[in-house]
Amino acid sequence: MLQAMLFDRQDIRIVDVPIPAIGCGEVLVRTEVSTTCGTDVKIYQRGYPLLEPPHPYGHEFSGVIERVGSEVVGFKAGDRVAVHNTAPCGHCYWCKHGQFSMCENLVFNRGSYAEYVRVPGQIVRQNMFIMPDSMTHRTASLMEPFSCAVYGIQNCPIEQGDFVIVNGAGPIGLMFARLAVLKGAQVLVTDLMENRLEAARRLGVWSTLNLAGLEDSVEAVRALTDCRRGADVVIEATGLIDVWRASCRMARRGGFVLLFGGTRSGSVLEVDATLLHYAQITIKGVFHTMPLCVSEAFKLLELGAIDEDDFIQNEYRLLDLEAAILEHAAGKVIKNCIVYD
């Protein structure tokens, strides 16, 4: 089968490898759609500190079960499935505290840019779902990033009518924006690229603001809130430390800031300490997602909470993966997808 491997920064190779053998609790899935992700772009541009190259590439996909291990329950060959990329162990210190995204034995499944994917048992049991006939593989492939946005939004104390700022209109920022709209919030989305803000406007947000060329993004944003008081909730979805810093200054007194976008390692966040004391703001970071939010994301996809066409623009073949990644990296699309024979 064909599989994309990352040999180094900016060195994707499509190699021919044997179809993976599966263990008794595992499942082999024939890939139908894999979607590009901001994380894939980052890994392509900067490398990935946690893995020694060459390593399998990609983590968002959906497909059809080709084969199941002897001990697999609830799935059979031919099932169309949405598959998440991780699963916690359920028994470590953090899992026992319900902090599943901090699990010290989190199983990762990498290598979704491939004709077949072997799904570890931990993921089969916790984070794999049979798709209803009405769900497309493109939509199902959005489950992983969407589950991260679902987890993030659940950490935000958003009430109906709240003013919510989402900084960053990439795929995750747009998903946050959509979920905040569904919660009845007045949502403002900021970004530097007009095409991405246009995508935000299709999701029913109250307004968008292009920060390109603005000297003081914090003041510009606060000016749009009642009495310039700032937002009830600010969500950071760019992964840029300057935006983390600015986000902390966009919240109202007593407001809430969710810092979601992963920054470069070694980034340092400086925050005016008086904001935490006298302005009593809450700053929270979250990472990834957890099984409850994956199943909720799957349900929301089934209910049509987001439309795949708002998130996935162009289709590529696996051999043209690099072009799909580069187009994503340039911000010309929200996401691209790879399709298979």
Ligand SMILES: [Zn+2]
């Ligand atoms: Zn992703």
Ligand SMILES: [Zn+2]
């Ligand atoms: Zn654990």
